[in-house]
Amino acid sequence: MDEPEEPAPEEPVPDEADVDTVADAVLTASRLLVAIAARSLCTVEHRLTLPQFRMLAVLSALGPAKLVDLAEHLDVQPSTALRMVDRLVAARLVGRRHNPVNRRETELTLTVSGRRIVREVTARRRAVIGTVLRRLPPDRRAALVEALEAFNRAGREPRPDGGDPGPDAPGWSDPVEEAGRSVSRRGPG
Numbered sequence: 183m184d185e186p187e188e189p190a191p192e193e194p195v196p197d198e199a200d201v202d203t204v205a206d207a208v209l210t211a212s213r214l215l216v217a218i219a220a221r222s223l224c225t226v227e228h229r230l231t232l233p234q235f236r237m238l239a240v241l242s243a244l245g246p247a248k249l250v251d252l253a254e255h256l257d258v259q260p261s262t263a264l265r266m267v268d269r270l271v272a273a274r275l276v277g278r279r280h281n282p283v284n285r286r287e288t289e290l291t292l293t294v295s296g297r298r299i300v301r302e303v304t305a306r307r308r309a310v311i312g313t314v315l316r317r318l319p320p321d322r323r324a325a326l327v328e329a330l331e332a333f334n335r336a337g338r339e340p341r342p343d344g345g346d347p348g349p350d351a352p353g354w355s356d357p358v359e360e361a362g363r364s365v366s367r368r369g370p371g
Contacts, residue, residue: 208333214314222306226299228273233258235303237266238275238292242300246289248281275299 216232223230230238233256240255241247247255253263267290270276275296281287292300315323 215311218307218310219303222303222310225306226303228275228295228299230299234266234270235299237263237270238296238300239304241276241290241292242297246291248287249290252290270296 219232219235223232223235237252237256240252244251244255249263249267250260252267253260256263258266267276267278271278273295274293277291277293278288279291281289315326318326
């Protein structure tokens with residue numbers, strides 16, 4: 183007589199309480215990081231918004247980029263990215279040039295001033311963050327590095343050294359869309 187087949191193991195369902203606890207901790211940390219970033223931007227000679235600085239930082243990490251690729255990395259519409267680029271070009275922080283391989287494409291690059299601002303603001307942020315991190319014991323700092331690297335890979339954030347941010351890069355996914363897919367994989371309720 184045949185033995186009854188064991189049901190296939192289901193994909194592990196994330197503990198939503200755990201996800202909520204982690205999300206709360208990340209939101210709290212992000213408030214601190216946004217405050218540090220905002221204070222660091224106040225000292226540059228150009229008035230920049232956080233989204234404009236993020237565009238500069240992403241361009242710094244990616245190198246020359248097309249507008250559509252930059253918009254995808256920033257998770258904004260190309261028209262929104264174009265308005266941001268226009269302001270940054272007017273401020274002489276971003277340059278436009280024709281792609282030497284395909285003259286119909288325009289490449290966006292940081293200017294010398296744009297690179298300097300990214301370096302200066304990043305150095306200020308690094309100094310303040312370093313002060314906060316020194317309050318943690320070394321073993322907690324090591325655990326934080328591991329957790330943040332995993333978080334950055336999951337969010338497909340470009341690495342500052344221009345390295346590969348993960349298998350799904352470039353770009354971002356819509357977290358709401360992703361959440362919907364995970365619900366449909368598990369089934370309702």
